[in-house]
Amino acid sequence: MMVIPAVDLKEGRCVRLSQGRMDQETVYSEDPIQMAKYWESKGAERLHVVDLNGAVMGKPFHRSLIEEITRSLHIPIEVGGGIRNLETIEGYLSSGVRWVVLGTAAFRNRQLIEEACQRFPERVILGIDAKGGKVAIQGWNEVVSMEPMDLANQFEGGGISAIIYTDVERDGMGTGLNWEETKDLARSTLIPVIASGGVSRMEDIKHLRALEADGVVGVIVGRALYTGSLDLEEAIRISKMSQ
DSSP: OOEEEEEETTTTTEEEEETTTEEEEEEEEEHHHHHHHHHHHHHHHEEEEEEEEHHTTOHHHHHHHHHHHHHHSSSOOEEEESSSSHHHHHHHTTTTEEEEESHHHHHHHHHHHHHHHHTTTTTTHHHHEEETTEEEETTTHHHHHOHHHHHHHHHSOOOEEEEEEETTTTTTTTTTOOOOHHHHHHHHHHOOEEEEEEOHHHHHHHHTTGGGGTTTTEEOOHHHHHHSSSHHHHHHHHHHHHH
16 A cells, blocks of 8 residues: 655645645645655655645646656656646646546546546546535535545546545544545445545554555545654555555
8 A cells, every 4th residue: 555645735835734725724845846855755656746726726826846846756746736628637647747636627527537548548546525425626615416436436447547535624634534435435436546634643554554455555645744743654664564
């Protein structure tokens, strides 16, 4: 199982939000490139990068910065936030980004994901964000009536590389992952699941390893790494231990 550090970008800085609220930010670095290099030096196998401004605007805001981060690292990165068309997808992937994460686009424009998967198989990740068990879109600002499992099932067998499942209400709060919903989603689909939102301590990593058999292949960690409540090197070591 992979432990994937998150670098969330807002106005050129590395920040973390609480419950996805743009007005509830904590700045952890004025230099996201050095932050990305630091996580790589600590053993990260990949990096999760989010363009927060882009997610709200519906178009890339930090594209040049993300491309610079990509060039600065040896490990692959996945990018989400503001990706709404094939031109943006192709631009990111041609610049060295390994995976693009599509969330709002999956709900608004299923054809976009299907076309992207045809042109770039296994390089598209489906981002499913949830509030109260329902899908949240548009930078987490809108909750729709669809359940995460129903959205995931629409893309079964379509060339999606993985699903990132985030409980928005736990994201950045350090309250622990939503284990039951993460497990239920993983069991309901053949698409590998990457957990996200709420990891705060080493016990969370140990607990997650028990979900590997259900299809959970990784976990994205943000605030816990930045505050020091979780050590990345130790988390990676624990994640690689046999059951």
